[in-house]
Amino acid sequence: MASLAPPAGPAVAAEPAGPVTQWQHDWARGAVFYEVFVRSFADSDGDGIGDLRGLTSRLDALNDGDPATTQDLGVDALWLMPIFPSPSYHGYDATDYLSIHRQYGTLADFDQLLKEAHRRGIRVILDLALNHTSTAHPWFRESASSRTSPRRGWYVWRDQDPGWTQPWGEREPTWHEAGGAYYYGLPNAQLPDLDLRNPEVRAEARRIARFWLERGVDGFRLDYARYMIEDGDGAGQCDTPATHALWTEFSAYVRSVKPEALLVGEVWTDAGRIAGYYGDTSRVKGGDQLPMTFDFPLSGAIVAGLRAGVPDQIADALDTAARLYPAGVLDAPFLTNHDQVRIATELGGDAAKLRAAAAILLTLPGAPFIYYGEELGMLNGPGTDDAEKRTPLPWDGSKGGGFSSGRPWMPFAPGREVANVAAEQSDPRSLRSRYRELIALRHRSEALREGGLELLPCPGTTLAFVRRSAHQTVLVLQNVGDEVEMAGPYRLPEGTATVLFSDPGVGEPVRKPEGTAVRLPPHATAIFELGEANPR
Numbered sequence: 001m002a003s004l005a006p007p008a009g010p011a012v013a014a015e016p017a018g019p020v021t022q023w024q025h026d027w028a029r030g031a032v033f034y035e036v037f038v039r040s041f042a043d044s045d046g047d048g049i050g051d052l053r054g055l056t057s058r059l060d061a062l063n064d065g066d067p068a069t070t071q072d073l074g075v076d077a078l079w080l081m082p083i084f085p086s087p088s089y090h091g092y093d094a095t096d097y098l099s100i101h102r103q104y105g106t107l108a109d110f111d112q113l114l115k116e117a118h119r120r121g122i123r124v125i126l127d128l129a130l131n132h133t134s135t136a137h138p139w140f141r142e143s144a145s146s147r148t149s150p151r152r153g154w155y156v157w158r159d160q161d162p163g164w165t166q167p168w169g170e171r172e173p174t175w176h177e178a179g180g181a182y183y184y185g186l187p188n189a190q191l192p193d194l195d196l197r198n199p200e201v202r203a204e205a206r207r208i209a210r211f212w213l214e215r216g217v218d219g220f221r222l223d224y225a226r227y228m229i230e231d232g233d234g235a236g237q238c239d240t241p242a243t244h245a246l247w248t249e250f251s252a253y254v255r256s257v258k259p260e261a262l263l264v265g266e267v268w269t270d271a272g273r274i275a276g277y278y279g280d281t282s283r284v285k286g287g288d289q290l291p292m293t294f295d296f297p298l299s300g301a302i303v304a305g306l307r308a309g310v311p312d313q314i315a316d317a318l319d320t321a322a323r324l325y326p327a328g329v330l331d332a333p334f335l336t337n338h339d340q341v342r343i344a345t346e347l348g349g350d351a352a353k354l355r356a357a358a359a360i361l362l363t364l365p366g367a368p369f370i371y372y373g374e375e376l377g378m379l380n381g382p383g384t385d386d387a388e389k390r391t392p393l394p395w396d397g398s399k400g401g402g403f404s405s406g407r408p409w410m411p412f413a414p415g416r417e418v419a420n421v422a423a424e425q426s427d428p429r430s431l432r433s434r435y436r437e438l439i440a441l442r443h444r445s446e447a448l449r450e451g452g453l454e455l456l457p458c459p460g461t462t463l464a465f466v467r468r469s470a471h472q473t474v475l476v477l478q479n480v481g482d483e484v485e486m487a488g489p490y491r492l493p494e495g496t497a498t499v500l501f502s503d504p505g506v507g508e509p510v511r512k513p514e515g516t517a518v519r520l521p522p523h524a525t526a527i528f529e530l531g532e533a534n535p536r
């Protein structure tokens with residue numbers, strides 16, 4: 001897949017000179033992220049489409065910056081799904097990486113959002129989909145216009161169809177005809193792959209990163225991170241050595257511009273392959289490729305475990321990641337994201353299971369990601385399109401749902417009369433209040449924020465683990481079953497067990513010769529701080 005030799009002189013050097021720069025994003029360890037689909041969050045001008053001004057106007061509900069208030073969710077960072085110009089509603093096919101989708105606002109609106117977010121202590125990372133552009137991107141139009149176009153080598157062209165097919169599913173073709181030649185595009189013909197072997201394209205990727213980092217952005221979520229550079233049919237289209245090398249280079253560049261920045265990769269595969277994307281952790285602490293990755297295997301295990309009412313799969317996923325991931329790297333657990341059926345729908349709207357899901361997510365190591373609306377128990381829309389996973393957020397029970405004074409671009413998902421921000425904000429027993437309390441606890445607890453995880457035996461229906469940091473040890477128990485369980489016995493050090501969080505009906509820890517046991521009602525959560533035995 002050789003590219004045309006690039007013209008000389010990309011503006012941005014690939015490898016910064018001098019000693020290796022280390023990451024300085026300690027802020028991300030333990031932070032709670034919130035994934036926002038701007039189109040569906042809040043509409044400021046009545047056109048039915050969420051926008052940046054709308055999001056800015058609603059920041060106080062996410063985190064008002066005042067630890068003394070208790071109505072805000074308290075999240076530490078936002079991941080904004082794509083906000084660049086694009087012909088699609090979702091934006092994963094950019095036509096320009098250096099401006100804002102006109103329906104979402106302007107660069108000035110974005111600067112204002114960043115300023116207001118940072119003022120509240122909220123970090124902001126952007127979705128960066130660099131694997132492919134829209135066919136409507138001027139680069140692609142130019143590239144496709146002629147075999148001698150200066151941008152021909154920005155995309156991947158062949159004279160003959162190599163006949164490759166997708167590495168998954170229906171195995172549709174990945175080479176597409178245009179003007180008598182073939183370009184590579186995964187997943188489909190509308191999404192032509194940039195040729196990231198081309199040094200000019202790599203320099204452009206760095207320029208894009210620098211543009212946003214210097215504007216104040218705190219990092220990027222990297223879309224499709226397994227699929228950047230291909231070297232053959234089938235499995236040759238993912239996880240290639242060239243893709244890993246690309247991330248090593250990009251990551252070094254981002255560190256050189258802004259070591260406080262975070263990169264989080266969408267590496268949707270098994271734990272072993274995900275582990276490889278952290279790269280070398282001896283040279284760069286936290287990893288010299290992607291210092292954070294989404295935990296897709298754990299996401300699937302949490303959904304399956306809660307559906308089945310047994311903790312085995314969740315425990316297995318935690319154990320596998322602990323064995324395979326390099327020490328000290330950042331995990332990004334989540335329940336479901338914008339590509340998956342919402343957790344509330346997966347769990348049949350079962351309130352008790354959703355409460356358990358929240359407790360599991362928010363007590364895990366790394367940086368848990370909440371998908372907007374998840375904290376309300378928001379369901380999928382009735383259809384099967386991806387857009388049904390991305391419907392407008394209901395802020396209240398009014399006609400426009402507090403989302404828009406006009407007609408929302410998509411209908412609200414069912415259940416918004418009860419599951420809306422206003423109703424749940426004022427109800428201390430709501431799912432949102434539970435998210436808020438668990439986030440607040442995470443902020444107060446060093447062990448929940450930064451501690452390691454030690455899995456305890458899970459023979460019954462209770463998921464059990466200990467989180468231990470320098471100054472604190474916390475025991476987390478989550479019954480995922482439908483029955484009361486006497487959970488344990490757990491072999492714990494002698495000492496006190498102070499309740500940090502517990503659901504109604506949770507028993508006192510009972511010390512027996514064989515270990516400590518705790519009575520847990522169905523789906524109940526119990527979180528204890530373990531202290532030294534009283535020295536008195």
Ligand code: CA
Binds near residue numbers: 045046049051
């Ligand atoms: Ca609007």
